[in-house]
Amino acid sequence: MSGPEQLAAYLHDAGHLSDDWLETFRKVRREDFIPHRIWVRTEAGYQALTRGADHARWLRLVYSDTALVTQVEDDDGSNIALVPTSSSSMPRVVAGMLRGLRAEEGHRVLEAGTGTGFNAALLAHRLADHNVTTIEADPELADAARVSLTRAGRAPTVVTGDGAEGWAEGAPYDRVIVTYALHHVPYRLVQQTAPGGQLLLPWGTGLYNGVLARLTAGPAGDGTASGPVLGDCAFMWDRGQAPPQRDVMAAVSHRDDAVAGRTALDPRLVLGDDDAAFAAGVAVPGCRYTVGHGAAGEWTLWLADAGSGSWASLDFLPGAGSFDVQQHGPRMLWDEVAAAYTWWREAGSPPRTRFGLTVGPDGQHVWLDTPDNPVPGRE
Numbered sequence: 001m002s003g004p005e006q007l008a009a010y011l012h013d014a015g016h017l018s019d020d021w022l023e024t025f026r027k028v029r030r031e032d033f034i035p036h037r038i039w040v041r042t043e044a045g046y047q048a049l050t051r052g053a054d055h056a057r058w059l060r061l062v063y064s065d066t067a068l069v070t071q072v073e074d075d076d077g078s079n080i081a082l083v084p085t086s087s088s089s090m091p092r093v094v095a096g097m098l099r100g101l102r103a104e105e106g107h108r109v110l111e112a113g114t115g116t117g118f119n120a121a122l123l124a125h126r127l128a129d130h131n132v133t134t135i136e137a138d139p140e141l142a143d144a145a146r147v148s149l150t151r152a153g154r155a156p157t158v159v160t161g162d163g164a165e166g167w168a169e170g171a172p173y174d175r176v177i178v179t180y181a182l183h184h185v186p187y188r189l190v191q192q193t194a195p196g197g198q199l200l201l202p203w204g205t206g207l208y209n210g211v212l213a214r215l216t217a218g219p220a221g222d223g224t225a226s227g228p229v230l231g232d233c234a235f236m237w238d239r240g241q242a243p244p245q246r247d248v249m250a251a252v253s254h255r256d257d258a259v260a261g262r263t264a265l266d267p268r269l270v271l272g273d274d275d276a277a278f279a280a281g282v283a284v285p286g287c288r289y290t291v292g293h294g295a296a297g298e299w300t301l302w303l304a305d306a307g308s309g310s311w312a313s314l315d316f317l318p319g320a321g322s323f324d325v326q327q328h329g330p331r332m333l334w335d336e337v338a339a340a341y342t343w344w345r346e347a348g349s350p351p352r353t354r355f356g357l358t359v360g361p362d363g364q365h366v367w368l369d370t371p372d373n374p375v376p377g378r379e
């Protein structure tokens with residue numbers, strides 16, 4: 001694929017792009033928003049590719065159905081980086097989210113996570129510049145998006161700031177779309193959504209990133225928004241909410257104090273099953289994990305809650321019927337994960353699409369099937 005027409009046709013034919021967004025995808029050129037240097041995933045990490053060095057490859061990637069990393073945290077000049085901090089999402093994901101947003105002509109939309117500005121340009125093309133506001137936390141990215149948008153002839157409002165604050169000056173919005181993964185839905189975004197308006201947001205936990213949820217704001221004065229998980233959707237985390245995964249090991253300390261025990265629960269039943277991992281993540285808030293591989297198929301699962309300084313480890317041995325566990329409080333994280341797994345099994349092993357979320361002034365509540373059936377635990 002070499003241009004927007006081909007990319008749009010591909011996405012449409014493959015069922016990712018709805019009719020109402022087709023013309024917009026044909027007209028908005030992704031190449032206008034992708035920086036000259038992008039980062040391509042390789043076995044060694046993300047490798048820099050500049051437009052000047054290989055224009056044909058750069059353009060092919062821009063018009064392929066691929067997420068493009070456009071900023072990394074650890075750019076040390078070596079041309080290899082490990083931690084992406086901004087990207088232009090996979091076009092099929094962009095198209096799917098825009099369809100899920102159910103935006104219509106005349107709607108006012110707030111996007112949190114401007115990134116390259118490509119999604120804001122799509123929104124502005126279809127809904128008109130004055131109906132679109134987009135917020136980016138990183139000032140350099142916000143400036144670059146402003147330049148790209150202007151060059152492409154679009155002029156939505158680009159705000160440099162934390163998406164958690166929303167943008168009260170432009171409220172109320174008929175639609176709010178977040179393009180990074182949230183642990184907690186900021187209440188300001190609910191407050192800035194018009195009664196009956198909708199919020200579409202990637203939502204994840206430390207054990208599962210993530211799902212896409214669509215919340216509908218209640219009637220005037222209600223002050224809450226509620227709605228179901230629609231399906232899967234993995235995004236980079238909110239810059240303000242997510243300590244990087246490497247912090248899991250930073251939270252491990254005081255090994256002498258740890259409480260030793262054994263568990264008969266195979267950790268693969270929890271973390272190897274997307275629905276179980278999702279449910280456990282909901283019920284064990286603040287818990288993150290990482291895995292350290294040893295020899296001969298042995299590995300250690302590490303759980304940590306940096307907030308309380310709690311951690312747990314489980315040593316997996318192939319073929320074993322039970323496993324050594326170490327836990328350091330105040331939270332007994334493996335016990336919490338095991339209890340969450342038991343709850344999920346007893347509830348009939350519900351898929352993650354049976355869960356939903358209500359966000360109000362008193363916080364965020366997760367439910368199963370209906371808002372009056374809360375999940376024990378709390379994320």
Ligand SMILES: C[S@@+](CC[C@H](N)C(=O)[O-])C[C@H]1O[C@@H](n2cnc3c(N)ncnc32)[C@H](O)[C@@H]1O
Binds near residue numbers: 089180
């Ligand atoms: C996957 S990219 C978004 C892609 C973008 N919509 C586009 O069309 O290119 C996620 C972006 O969200 C931004 N971000 C992360 N946390 C944020 C926050 N709390 N407020 C605003 N922007 C945030 C990141 O800096 C990054 O640029």
